[in-house]
Amino acid sequence: MSDVLEFAAVSxxxxxxxxxxxxxxxxxxxxxxxxMGPNGAGKTTLLQIAGGRMHPTRGVAGILEEVLGTVxxxxxxxxxxxxxxxxxxxxxxxxxxxxxxxTASYGMTGRWREKYEKLDERRAFRLLHDWxxxxxxxxxxxxxxxxxxxxxxxxxxLMTDPELLLLDEPAAGLDLAGREDLVARLSELAxxxxxxxxxxxxxxxxxxxxxxxxxxxxxxGGVVASGPIGDVFTETNLSTAFDxxxxxxxxxGRWSATARR
Ligand SMILES: Nc1ncnc2c1ncn2[C@@H]1O[C@H](COP(=O)(O)OP(=O)(O)OP(=O)(O)O)[C@@H](O)[C@H]1O
Ligand SMILES: [Mg+2]
Numbered sequence: 126m127s128d129v130l131e132f133a134a135v136s137x138x139x140x141x142x143x144x145x146x147x148x149x150x151x152x153x154x155x156x157x158x159x160x161m162g163p164n165g166a167g168k169t170t171l172l173q174i175a176g177g178r179m180h181p182t183r184g185v186a187g188i189l190e191e192v193l194g195t196v197x198x199x200x201x202x203x204x205x206x207x208x209x210x211x212x213x214x215x216x217x218x219x220x221x222x223x224x225x226x227x228t229a230s231y232g233m234t235g236r237w238r239e240k241y242e243k244l245d246e247r248r249a250f251r252l253l254h255d256w257x258x259x260x261x262x263x264x265x266x267x268x269x270x271x272x273x274x275x276x277x278x279x280x281x282x283l284m285t286d287p288e289l290l291l292l293d294e295p296a297a298g299l300d301l302a303g304r305e306d307l308v309a310r311l312s313e314l315a316x317x318x319x320x321x322x323x324x325x326x327x328x329x330x331x332x333x334x335x336x337x338x339x340x341x342x343x344x345x346g347g348v349v350a351s352g353p354i355g356d357v358f359t360e361t362n363l364s365t366a367f368d369x370x371x372x373x374x375x376x377x378g379r380w381s382a383t384a385r386r
Pocket of ligand 2: 168169170
């Protein structure tokens, strides 16, 4: 299996603050990773590097067998699907749902004068259909509910048929039914052998889709634990990461955690 991500001692320093501290991390083809850790732990920063959107201050970030800093990021980025709140904020207010997905093939967030192939339009429609959003294709993205937006963002992230899919808090802001729907869809995607390697950032164990194989726990920019999900999501590791004694349950493929009394 080839390496999708190979980070060696990756550090990021901004304004004198260490956001990531010598992170070693390997993601291989077919793996599905969850990244967890408290607010400010460095999860989004790590994803920004994995997506070729930010360079490490020190260390080496290997992405899809290329080394960040020695490769044209504009060639690398279409090979990586990214869905994040920061990216969603760049979408122009009146952009239609179909265009939000379609513009991903040009690495853009707003439609200007590009001409799209019929093939691209069919693919965008198919992805919207797969994510239950095809009837919304002519609506303004800004008029959608949070749950609807999340599904459009994932369809967009898959538009270029990426080798790596990065999802930063895809379930944030969803109601219970919306969360369960998304978890089921992501679980289905995780089980698809044709699907790209996946990395999902979340704050809640309850949002981890069944079928995810690996986990990385971050705290203060450093790795608390990393590896197969069952080895990482222990009460000891999670309590250390969140600095809170936790009871952790694992039942029917789903995880949950509560404070220990
Ligand atoms: N340009 C910067 N200068 C200084 N500190 C920064 C800069 N950019 C980010 N940070 C800090 O880096 C830390 C890590 O940020 P990051 O967004 O990666 O955390 P996160 O784990 O994604 O948190 P959250 O769960 O809240 O999304 C935060 O404390 C943030 O304030
Ligand atoms: Mg974040």
